[in-house]
Amino acid sequence: MxxxxxxxxxxxxxxxxxxxxxxxxxxxxxxxxxxxxxxxxxxxxxxxxxxxxxxxxxxxxxxxxxxxxxxxxxxxxxxxxxxxxxxxxxxxxxxxxxxxxxxxGLAPEESAPYRFLLERRPNAQDVAPSEDLAQMCGRCHSFGRVALQRRDVAEWRKLVHTHVGQFPSVEYSNMGRDRNWFDLALGDVAPKLAKLYPQRTAAWSKWQQARHVAPSGTWRVAGSRPGWGGYSGYMVVRALGADRYDVKYDLQYDAGNHVVGQGDAIVYTGYEWRGSAKLGNQEVRSVFALGGDGKRMSGRWFLRDADEIGASFEAVRSDAVPADTVVAVSPALLKAGTTTVVRVSGVKLGTQFDFGPDVAVQKVERVSPDEVQLSVAVAAGAAPGWRQIGRGAGAQVALYRQIDAIRVEPEFAHARLGGGTTAPVSAQFEAIAFCNGADGKEIRLGPVHATWGVDNFDARAKADDDVKFAGAMEPHGQFLPAFAGPNPARNNLNNVGDLAVQATVADGDRTVAGSGRLVVSVQRWNTPPLR
Ligand code: HEC
Ligand code: HEC
Incomplete structure (x- = not known):
């Protein structure tokens, strides 16, 4: 239509x-x-x-x-x-x-603390202002679902009535039956919510009066897709009228693959970008926030049919930021005592970058007006840590002598079995490298390539041999869950599991390992956009 x-x-x-x-x-x-x-x-x-x-x-x-x-x-x-x-x-x-x-709608600062929910970040930790609000309103769905609305006290109370009318179990389920849930929700929670999340706010009045900048133009973009690695590239946005846009993507992954895409987007409330596109052969959705007077965009894009798989996204508008703005450096982790060829991507880049002491730029090669390649030699004694090499949030490299620790992220993940018409929910892990700084404090370096494995988490999991039934770990750290049981091959147990996740990383001739935990549980039947 x-x-x-x-x-x-x-x-x-x-x-x-x-x-x-x-x-x-x-x-x-x-x-x-x-x-x-x-x-x-x-x-x-x-x-x-x-x-x-x-x-x-x-x-x-x-x-x-x-x-x-x-x-x-x-x-x-x-x-x-x-x-x-x-x-x-x-x-x-x-x-x-x-x-x-x-x-x-919500003003940008009103939605800011809960963008992880809008962006559907997997395994994100929900946040509630207090434990009692978490128990009262954040135990069936995220508290974020609540915090992304604004009402006066009468409207919060009506919502409480709706809950009791539609879900009487709210009063006798866990953390409802130990208290007078209905009276507490009306008398205590609703006024608190009206104070925390009121219908009328200065932020909203100000945003309604603000001039909203359309995102038309060429954007320089960068981000990281767990399992695939970093990317940089371009997004070209053309206005179709009525806050609708035609969008083209051209992305270059650090790993070498080049992906182009095309789609469309709508901007709601003057800043809430919601797009859909075909990137390579994958259907994706994007949830970005337009900010900084229309000069920046950031958020996440994810697969339409598997929103746990996606990538971070940061963009600057090419014609609105100063020349020499860097969006990405790849690789950004440089080992002391080595020479590395580094690609710097940004907007109208010069050739001068300041890497600080003990680092020599030996060769500069211009690839395009927006990209240069540098040969960077880091002295063996260079102090570990992050360094800003130029203008822009992307203009950073980390120096390290050795990887001192590997952490698996997410540390605790949740995957879900598939079955029938219900798609499985996979879990994508990353191995994050850390090194010790001169002050003894740990420095987070970032994702590195790892060899992945899974095992039974404990004696209980071993007794049921969960690792054999729950699914399989792919080489790039994505756990693909099995289909739902009951499984006759395991005494009609479902194919659920409690697994230890191991990442092993080579650092020169040393290896460093890290571990995490993965619970594989039953299917997800309900997939609302805000959980
Ligand atoms: C017993 C479980 C349960 C508890 C406890 C609960 N909710 Fe809900 N809530 C639900 C369900 C289920 C829905 C989804 C209804 C739907 O959209 O089909 C919902 C929906 C909502 C929505 C979206 C409604 C809309 O149309 O915009 C909000 C907001 C909300 N709840 C706020 C709250 C608040 C505030 C509290 C605490 C006072 C609370 N919830 C406690 C189960 C619960
Ligand atoms: C057939 C009657 C009916 C129609 C038509 C109807 N609604 Fe409702 N609506 C209700 C009832 C009943 C409630 C209160 C219970 C509830 O929240 O579901 C309600 C509640 C609401 C609420 C408050 C929910 C909250 O978050 O607390 C909103 C907003 C709403 N409706 C929007 C709409 C919109 C938009 C339309 C038109 C697309 C619409 N309704 C059409 C019956 C209707």
Missing amino acids: IVGVHRSACAVGAKGFRALGRTVLAGILATLCAAAWAGPSPDKLLIEKCGACHQEGKALQRITTMRKSPEGWDMTIVRMGIWHKVEVSKSERKTLVKYLADRQ
Whole structure:
């Protein structure tokens, strides 16, 4: 459907077709555009779809009295469909989410502490302001789901009523039956939430009045995909109108692979970038936040069908940052007593970089206006630690004499079995190298290549031989879980497991090892965008 396409895009599209002499297609497109614009405007659509139950006089009760992230609005509209049989088509849903998130969204600083949830970072640790709030409101879903909404006390109380009405088990499940959950939620929690997450804030008023910069232009990007390694490249964004964009990606991984991609994106609330693209042969989604007066973008992209697999993303707009801004140095870990060829990527780079004492740049080779290659010799006695070599957050290298420790990240991971129509949830590990600084403090160097293994975690796991049934570790540190049981080959136990994860890293002729833990549990049945 074309509902929501900007009028000018329709006009340009129709003209383009005419220019090609394809008058029939042009006619169809023109008709579709006309039909799209004959449809109700978003505010009318809201009344048409939602007014029957929510309208009281001129107000839309319960709708205009809260603010949420785009995902929060989307989940509520989907819930209206499931609980209250509200029929909303896919394109109407998009239109309504855009309309509501723009008018009743969160300011950038309001969503900042919980971006890990929006970005669907796997194995992230949820955060709650206090233990009692965590127990009351963060034990069935993340506390982040709560903290990404803004309401006054009456609206928080209505949400408590909704919970008790829909999930009576809230009162007799664990951490509900040991207290008077309902009274506490109404009397104690709702006022606390209204104070922490109020409907009206200075941050939101300010953001509503701010001029929002469109992300059109060429972006210099860099990031790291656990299991694949670092990358840098370009993102070219072209406006289609109505905060919708066409996007092209061109990424060069440090490991050598070159990936191009194309897709689209919508910007909600003036900064919440949500994109979808085909990168190489993979369908991906992106969740970025536009910041720094439209000069920066950061976030995470992940596989559409397996959001635990993804990459960090940092970008600067080429025409908005000063020349000489570095986005990535690869490799960024330089061993004392060795000479390394280093690729520096950025915007209109010069050839002068200051690596500090005991480091000599022996050769400089220009690859392109945005990229230079340096031959860097680090003296054996160079002091370990991170050094800023130029302008930009990416302009950093770490010197080390030896790797003193390896930590597996995540230290504790959760994977889930697949089965039937439910996809497995894998776990991607990274081996993070550390060295000891001159002051005896540990310095985090970053991910390094490792050889991976798994074993039974303890005697219990050994008795059931979990390692044999729970799945397999791939060479790049991704654990692929097995399919769900019951498995006759293991006394009808499910294929769950409790595993120790081992990473072994070669550092010259030494080897350094680290370990983590992985619990492989039952399928994930529910995959809401905010858990
Ligand atoms: C058939 C009746 C009906 C229609 C139509 C309806 N709703 Fe609701 N809505 C409800 C009821 C009942 C509740 C209170 C219980 C609940 O939260 O599900 C509610 C609650 C809400 C809330 C408050 C939820 C919260 O977070 O506490 C929002 C927001 C909302 N609806 C949005 C919408 C939107 C947007 C539409 C139109 C797409 C819509 N509703 C259409 C019945 C309806
Ligand atoms: C017994 C488990 C449980 C507890 C405890 C619980 N919730 Fe929920 N909550 C749910 C479930 C299940 C949903 C999802 C409903 C859906 O979208 O289908 C939900 C949804 C929500 C939503 C999204 C609703 C929307 O439409 O935007 C918010 C916000 C929320 N809960 C806040 C809270 C707060 C605040 C508390 C503490 C007072 C709390 N929850 C405690 C189970 C729980």
